[in-house]
Amino acid sequence: MSGERTAAPATRSRVLTGAALGLVGGFTTTFLASAGQFVRPITGEFGWGRAEMSLVVVSATIGSAIGSPFAGRLVPRFGSRSLLVFSGALLAAAFVAFAVAPGEPAYFAVLAFFTGLLTVGTTPAVLLAVVPRFFDRRLGLALGAVMGGAAVGTALLQVVIGSTLADLGWRSTYLLLAGVAVVFLGVAALLGFPPGTGPRPDAKTAPQDGPAVREALRWPRLPLLLGAVFLAAIGTAGAAAHFVPFVIDQGIDPQAAAGASAVAGIGVAAGRLVTGALLDRVAATRLGGVVFLIAAAGLVVAAALPPSPVAVYAICAFAGSFAFGAEADLVPFLVRRYVGARAYTAVLGIGIGVFTLGGALGTIMFGLVFDGFGSYGPALSAAAAALAGATVVLRFLGPYRYPDATGPVPSPSGATVDAPARRAG
Template sequence: MAVGPLVRPYRIGCNGPVKRLHPAWLVAAVAFVALVGAAGFRATPGVLIHPLHDEFGWSLGTISLAVSINLLLFGLTAPFAAALMERFGIRRVVAYALLLVSAGSGLTVFMKHSWELIALWGVLVGLGTGSMALAFVATVTGRWFVERRGLVTGVLTAGGAAGQLVFLPLLALLTEAHGWRSAALTVAGAALAVVPLVMWRLRDHPADLNVAPYGSADVVPAPVATGGAARRAVGALRTAAGRPAFWLLAGGFAICGATTNGLIGTHFIPAAHDHGMAEPTAASLLALIGLFDIAGTIASGWLTDRMDSRVLLGWYYALRGLSLLVLPMLFAATVRPSMLVFILFYGLDWVATVPPTVALCREYFGASGPVVFGWVFASHQFGAAIAATATGLLRDRLGNYDLAWYIAGGLSIGAAALSLLLFRTRRSAPAPTAAPAAVPA
């Protein structure tokens, strides 16, 4: 059903007609805020590892296990959350996810035993953040945008980095001044505060407002939910697993997770602390990674709209590997210029891999792309979970993190090779569905 221009005029006073912003941009803005609200927990583990160790006597391996379970559930929940969004709507799933994050973080102030840390940090927050994972980004961009998909994917992905940027230095200062419980309650309050905005302004589908997706001239009817969410998610996996492209994307993304959330996100602050650096200073460096990540991911989204995503992934992984190989030589009690160069470079590359990976899932798997990306993202978190625990165990056994950095560097270079192997599967990929004609917006 064709509609008129996507930007409709209306009057304000005597100033004549003005253009109204397409509602897709408002939905994207609310999704960005929701991602920021849920991202506070991502900044928490690195800040709280040593305070929890000092208060309860738990080993770094035990604390890292809780983080690993969180990361694993974070990934495994994503494809089912994408299917749940198809079944029950984006707004409802995101609101419940934020409530889980708030409950899991807030209840930690009452824990006494390590199994409670695993249940709250690992299970509750893992399920909540998993429902707010990057499959959520793929669902929003797939429904609301025909044009600018890569750019919007980059901006929304940067929402997690923005959350880390906002929370990390604050949580480090709160932990140092008032103890780790104040940081946990701050994360809980931030996630809870976003819920009313989500219920008020987030919309499930453009057809709910009788508008076309941004860049299209046709109103697309909202899909009719059929079957269970679990069946939808498992069916998408079964179909995708029969194609080599899925395993190449999942393998590369598993290494991506191991070298970001699992390694740097969890262990950078303790590693810097081992070299005499104050934790607030190390937390500020990690926050700078989040700052540069915003620019890098948005730029990656812009490039994804213009370049072959396979080439982009190859470059991203190769350069990440080289930077990790030199990282052990950069740690010191004070911040040196060489460390700042690493922070700048690694920040630009942090999740720049997401926009091209989402685009490739859409290219290879069509309408099932968001759910398939949920499974690819599950591999990301599986790699992160293994790296978080393995790195903690290496630190307990060897007394330093050097070997972990070298292994991660080699794996990243291997991920670059996997990405370039995607060119061998390119001819068998289905042709992308032609997009409806674009109209000014």
């Protein structure tokens, strides 16, 4: 029997609310999602190229990519709450260190690397670890609620960051982010971990299907799943990190660009909510492919446009950010349905690490292309090609290996197949 059937509604609500609040205050939102708004202020003050600032973001994402698989293995030993508290304190301290930083690229890069490495406890690799214990039949909807709620908070936070940057400068904005991390992560730690969210799941209520970690890692199609995640991250994360400077380069006022960034944030929220609601009804491989192709079209249009009104770029950003949001739901959902419950946290950590690594490559690609060509056009085209590649790879995963056991589920062909009985732990 699953925790979805036995846990009280208030308990399940606490799990979802705590995860969403933790994601808003965590590394992915406060550092990575806001990085694009810091590009011009910091490079302008220190006289850096954008590739140097991109290296800072890449250092952080590489640190996070390295740390995420370890976080996935530490959750069963220490629990999500302990990792959240530890990483949250370090994240707040890191923002203070950025606020007093000298104009040395090496200082920024090293600090960013250790920020990403040591704050993985505030990322989806940890905060989404317990969700499948309480939601299995409606896992897609639960993931969409968590990630969608976090995206709304992210969109609002981007507006606040843009205003603070304009009024007080980047150093004060980093101090603001330190406070955001303390408040949101503190509330998440207090609220979001009711009984049943400890280091090990309750064998009587939590799903126990699927192989152990070592066997799961030998699944022949796991590289395909991770490859699709990697390609989609290249296509979405790099464009997201450079969206604000790209729009400003088209002659748009910085504050208007921040407003367009908020539209992108709404696209992320919509992608997470809509995708989450559909994942329980539509095959994830088909849904992901459609979303990625729409995003690729938006990137191609943005690359081909002459300087246009900000609303046009906002529409393109919405399409790309919708896919970015959708992938946040797709990664944990695909891991759960193809790997099972027993190895879920470990493989999810690897999946999040692959996603951040792809995002790092995409981010530095955009910076290098701009410094080399004086334009983001070739990078936008390459990102669209990566998304198209992810669409193709998804089609080779086949039907779910561990679907919800309560009823029929869609296969990638669109037909339904009978759900097999859960394997014993």
